[in-house]
Amino acid sequence: MRPLIFVTNDDGISSKGIRSLVSVAEEFGEVCIIAPDKPQSGMGHAITVNGILRLDKSRLFEGLNAYTCSGTPVDCVKLGIYELLKRKPDLILSGINHGENSSTNVLYSGTMSAAVEGAMENIPSVGFSLCDHSSEADFSGAQHVARQVIAAMLKNTFPANVCINVNVPKLPPDQIKGIRVARQAHAFWEDRFDKRFDQFGKPYYWLTGEFMNQNPSADTDLQAVEDGYASLVPTQFDMTAYEVMNEFKKWNL
Amino acid sequence: MRPLIFVTNDDGISSKGIRSLVSVAEEFGEVCIIAPDKPQSGMGHAITVNGILRLDKSRLFEGLNAYTCSGTPVDCVKLGIYELLKRKPDLILSGINHGENSSTNVLYSGTMSAAVEGAMENIPSVGFSLCDHSSEADFSGAQHVARQVIAAMLKNTFPANVCINVNVPKLPPDQIKGIRVARQAHAFWEDRFDKRFDQFGKPYYWLTGEFMNQNPSADTDLQAVEDGYASLVPTQFDMTAYEVMNEFKKWNL
Numbered sequence: 274m275r276p277l278i279f280v281t282n283d284d285g286i287s288s289k290g291i292r293s294l295v296s297v298a299e300e301f302g303e304v305c306i307i308a309p310d311k312p313q314s315g316m317g318h319a320i321t322v323n324g325i326l327r328l329d330k331s332r333l334f335e336g337l338n339a340y341t342c343s344g345t346p347v348d349c350v351k352l353g354i355y356e357l358l359k360r361k362p363d364l365i366l367s368g369i370n371h372g373e374n375s376s377t378n379v380l381y382s383g384t385m386s387a388a389v390e391g392a393m394e395n396i397p398s399v400g401f402s403l404c405d406h407s408s409e410a411d412f413s414g415a416q417h418v419a420r421q422v423i424a425a426m427l428k429n430t431f432p433a434n435v436c437i438n439v440n441v442p443k444l445p446p447d448q449i450k451g452i453r454v455a456r457q458a459h460a461f462w463e464d465r466f467d468k469r470f471d472q473f474g475k476p477y478y479w480l481t482g483e484f485m486n487q488n489p490s491a492d493t494d495l496q497a498v499e500d501g502y503a504s505l506v507p508t509q510f511d512m513t514a515y516e517v518m519n520e521f522k523k524w525n526l
Numbered sequence: 527m528r529p530l531i532f533v534t535n536d537d538g539i540s541s542k543g544i545r546s547l548v549s550v551a552e553e554f555g556e557v558c559i560i561a562p563d564k565p566q567s568g569m570g571h572a573i574t575v576n577g578i579l580r581l582d583k584s585r586l587f588e589g590l591n592a593y594t595c596s597g598t599p600v601d602c603v604k605l606g607i608y609e610l611l612k613r614k615p616d617l618i619l620s621g622i623n624h625g626e627n628s629s630t631n632v633l634y635s636g637t638m639s640a641a642v643e644g645a646m647e648n649i650p651s652v653g654f655s656l657c658d659h660s661s662e663a664d665f666s667g668a669q670h671v672a673r674q675v676i677a678a679m680l681k682n683t684f685p686a687n688v689c690i691n692v693n694v695p696k697l698p699p700d701q702i703k704g705i706r707v708a709r710q711a712h713a714f715w716e717d718r719f720d721k722r723f724d725q726f727g728k729p730y731y732w733l734t735g736e737f738m739n740q741n742p743s744a745d746t747d748l749q750a751v752e753d754g755y756a757s758l759v760p761t762q763f764d765m766t767a768y769e770v771m772n773e774f775k776k777w778n779l
Binding site: 312314315316317318319320321322323325326327328345347348351352354355356377379380381386389393394421422425429432434435437451452454456457459461462464465466468475476477478479480482505506507508509510511512513514515517518520521522524526 | 565569571575576579604607609630634642646675678682685688690705709710717718721728731735760764766767768771773
């Protein structure tokens, strides 16, 4: 039996990134797609608990089992596993995201949250992101990397309770130096709100900002990408900060 | 100068939980509130990047600097730090949530994501949750615990790059046995979609499910709450799975 590969993303079903990923996935197995019916960037690990979900057959992927979902990327994964698929998928692929999801962006990223949800379901899962926000970005380098990563995921035993976060530099395939296993860089967004006024004179805000790298260090994902490598960060859903548990115990609460 | 305490939540500004938290916070410092204008449960670390944000003065908290925000809990924190407040707050308090946020629920929880965002901004931050979903829940036990935790946060040096996740059992104050520092339990949602049909015969889904504890173990937050303690889990935003980095290096990608 060919591997069953579930594909989702956060840019929505009509994005070039998911088409690029599906065409690679088809080389490896039977592909099923559930993707948001509209862009869901920045949705993080959001799920739809106070509203209903729609799941509609999509005609965008001829011959494939493809659906749009009215919810978030994590909703797509849950609907795939618990409603649509007859068996547990062998792989979950998310992306290819239009834009970088390295460092702390893993927390905001719908692309990566879909992969984290896969890890919680004990399914080998990966989020792919290309460091190019353009809707017409060239995904050939990211496809080249995805092909290697998917082959390795199908060949090797995948560790429990983790997924992987792969970021690919904006380079042609032959200029990507390789894939470097890295850690999540410590960075944050120095936000800025662009305050504007509507036609009634009432203020509204656009969230904008600058990404601040707090530790430029060779072993981070940000540095790997800057050095021309794709970064691969093993990503876990256990957020316990074990090393400071004793500090809090000393508070004697 | 009295400490500046920023308060938010995910149940929305009109919930009983945030009123209960604000009344405790006022004992300790100057309180500023930005909370969602509608329920934002399950929004995780979502931010509003494809739409605008509104920030409106609220009259629900007389004499306090209180605002509603059209966005998510993380949007509220960002607006507080980068737009509204004149200085960095000394504490960020999120909650008190109507319902438990222990174990892997930390990933789905808007309450906890607000606290995690605070940690990324290097501000001592905490999310409080009461194990009672009712809108009319009795918050006196959770207030009792919050009072102790806030006092300790103001007295002690808070570790960098973490926040804390506090879950309080549904018990009267005098029956809560104490506060136990714990780790995030390994659990997941065995989801089930309740499929219904609208007035046009078109299907829609409600997400529902059962929470499955994968490791009933004395040192977890789930067990602490079950034993009648409030749980306190130090929670970090570095999601790197360091202990499996070498496994992936062996893939020789």
